[in-house]
Amino acid sequence: MILVFGETGQVAQELKRRLPDATFLSRTHADLSDPAACAAAIRDSDATAVINAAAWTAVDKAETEEAAATVVNGDAPAAMARACAEKGIPFIHISTDYVFDGSGTAPWTPSDATGPIGAYGRSKLAGEQGVQAAGGTFAILRTSWVFSAHGNNFVKTMLRLAERGKVSVVEDQIGGPTAAADIADTCIAMAKALQDDPSKSGIYHLSGGPDVSWADFASAIFDGAGLTTEVEYIPTSGYPTLGKRPANSRMDCSDLAVFGLSRPDWRLGLKDVLTELGAGK
Numbered sequence: 056m057i058l059v060f061g062e063t064g065q066v067a068q069e070l071k072r073r074l075p076d077a078t079f080l081s082r083t084h085a086d087l088s089d090p091a092a093c094a095a096a097i098r099d100s101d102a103t104a105v106i107n108a109a110a111w112t113a114v115d116k117a118e119t120e121e122a123a124a125t126v127v128n129g130d131a132p133a134a135m136a137r138a139c140a141e142k143g144i145p146f147i148h149i150s151t152d153y154v155f156d157g158s159g160t161a162p163w164t165p166s167d168a169t170g171p172i173g174a175y176g177r178s179k180l181a182g183e184q185g186v187q188a189a190g191g192t193f194a195i196l197r198t199s200w201v202f203s204a205h206g207n208n209f210v211k212t213m214l215r216l217a218e219r220g221k222v223s224v225v226e227d228q229i230g231g232p233t234a235a236a237d238i239a240d241t242c243i244a245m246a247k248a249l250q251d252d253p254s255k256s257g258i259y260h261l262s263g264g265p266d267v268s269w270a271d272f273a274s275a276i277f278d279g280a281g282l283t284t285e286v287e288y289i290p291t292s293g294y295p296t297l298g299k300r301p302a303n304s305r306m307d308c309s310d311l312a313v314f315g316l317s318r319p320d321w322r323l324g325l326k327d328v329l330t331e332l333g334a335g336k
Contacts, residue, residue, distance in 0.1 A: 056076065056077065056078060056102055056103055057077040057078075057102065057103065057104050057105070057106060057243075057246060058077070058078050058096070058097065058100050058102035058104070058105045059074070059078065059079045059080065059105075059106045059107075060080050060085055060087070060093065060105070060106070060108060060109040060135065061079065061080070061107070061108035061109035062079040062080065062081040062082075063081065063205075063206070064108055064109060064110075064112075064205075064206060065201055065202070065203040065205050065206045065235035066108040066149060066201070066203075066235045066238050066239055066242070067079060067108040067109070068203065068206070068235070069203060069205075069235045069236045069238070070106065070239045070242065070243070072239075073239055073240070078100065080096060082109075087109055087110070087111075087126070087127040087128075087131040088123065088127055090126065090130045090133070090134035090135075091134065093131050093134055093135050093138075094134040094135060094137065095138075097139060098141070098142070102142070102144060103144055103250065104147070104246040104247075104249070104250060105135060105145070105146050105147065106147040106242050106246060107131075107132055107135055107146070107148045108149060108242070110127065110128055110149065110179075111123070111124045111127040111128050111175070112175075113175075114153070114173065114296075114298040114300070115296055115298045117175040117178060117298060118173065118175075118298045119297070121174040121177070121178065124174060124178040125177070125178040127178070128175075128178035128179050128181065129179075129180075129181030129184075129185060130181075131182075132148050132182035132185055132186055133181075133182065133184075133185020133186060133188070133189060135186075136189035136191055137191070139189070139191050139192070139193070140189045140190050140191025140192075141191075143191070144192070144250075145193065145194070145245075145246055145249035145250055145253070145256075146189075146192065146193045146194075147193070147194050147196065147242045147245050147246050147249075148183075148193065148194070148195050148196070149196050149198060149238065149242070150179050150182065150183050150195050150196065150198075151175075151176070151179050151197055151198065151199065152197060152198070152199040152230060152301060152304040152306060153171055153172075153173065153175055153176035153179055153301060154169045154171050154176050154179055154183065154197065155170060155171070155176075155303075155304075156170035156171065156172050156301065157228075157300070157301025157303045158302070159303055160229075160305070161303075161305070162266075162305040162306055162307040163260070163303075163304075163305065163307060164260070164307040164310075165197070165257065165258040165307075165310055166258075169183075172301065173298045173299045174298065175298055183195050183258070187258075191256075192249050192253040192256050193249075193256050193257075194245040194246075194249060194256060194257065194258075194259060195258045195259070196238070196241060196242065196245065196259050196260075196261055197258065197259070197260050197261070197306065198233050198238055198260075198261045198262055199231055199232075199233055199262045199304045199306060200230050200231060200232040200233055200262070200263075200272070200304070201233050201234075201235055202232055202233070202234060202235065202324070202325070202328060203235035204328050204331040209232075209269070209273075210276055210325065210328055210329075210332075211332070213276045213277065213284075214276065214280060214282075214332065214334055216284075217280070217282050219284070220284060221284065221285040221286075221287060222273060222284055222285070222286055222287065223289045223293065223294070224268075224270040224272075224273040224286055224287070224288065224289065225269045225270060225289060225290070225291050225293070225300075226268045226270040226271075226288035226289060226290065227268065227290050227302060228268060228291060228300055228301065228302050229266055229267065229268050229302070229303060229304065229305060230266060230267075230301075230303075230304025230305060230306070231262030231263045231264055231265075231266050231267075231305065231306060231321060232262075232263045232267070232272050232321040232324075232325070233261060233262050233263045233319075233321060233324075234319065234321060234323075234325070234327070234328065236324060237261065237263065237324055241261050241311070241314075241316060244314050244315075244316060248313075248314050255313055255314070257310075259310050259311060259313070259314075260306040260307060260310065260311075261306075261311060261319075262305075262306040262308060263318070263320065263321025263322075263324060264308075264320060264321065265320075268288075270286050270288045270289075273286045274286045275322065275325060276325065279325055279326060279334075279335060280329055280334040280335065281335075
């Protein structure tokens with residue numbers, strides 16, 4: 056039995072579709088602001104693997120509430136990983152491109168030096184470090200620009216703003232949009248593989264290809280939805296936010312081959328999401 060932390064988030068929703076027999080823990084049953092309770096939920100379960108699909112994802116809010124974000128994104132995953140290590144079961148943890156400083160233009164590899172430029176990234180890096188220090192079987196899956204038909208995400212925001220006729224979107228942040236469905240599939244594959252071969256433990260990257268700017272992604276969304284909304288390409292300075300965003304979120308996903316996987320095409324994922332939302336042309 057796979058135990059999943061998270062129930063309503065984008066990845067958790069996709070995991071639900073694929074794992075009808077899994078146990079999903081909502082915030083009511085396991086609040087990540089209480090790491091000890093999360094660890095206890097694992098110890099008291101019959102889980103053969105654990106996937107953490109819950110997190111503090113409010114990037115800007117983390118800037119003013121970093122301590123709280125660090126408990127959720129740092130302390131809780133560390134506690135989960137220690138509980139999994141005690142039980143001898145794999146722990147799959149979803150992380151982010153925000154652990155890097157966003158410099159340069161080369162795709163980030165799992166072994167590159169980290170250097171988060173904001174509170175959210177620091178909180179997620181704390182989680183990575185805690186998971187690795189637990190000493191168990193684990194996979195940390197760094198991903199980026201997550202989208203789906205569920206919850207709040209860039210695709211749904213663009214569709215909501217489309218009626219304006221023109222939308223201004225940042226053109227100098229480059230990365231890979233990633234369908235939550237692809238993340239869910241990867242987490243499941245990792246959990247199964249690590250049960251058979253713990254030596255595959257490590258940090259991996261998953262982002263959709265090809266790399267694009269947010270503005271390019273917006274254009275693809277409108278085109279896929281058959282909308283004529285104009286995209287105005289603007290610099291990051293034209294859209295200030297409290298939390299800094301990495302300029303370079305390109306990720307080297309070649310290590311996924313360890314699990315027999317390859318980088319997914321986000322354009323296929325986008326087509327599926329638009330169809331599910333009733334917005335596909």
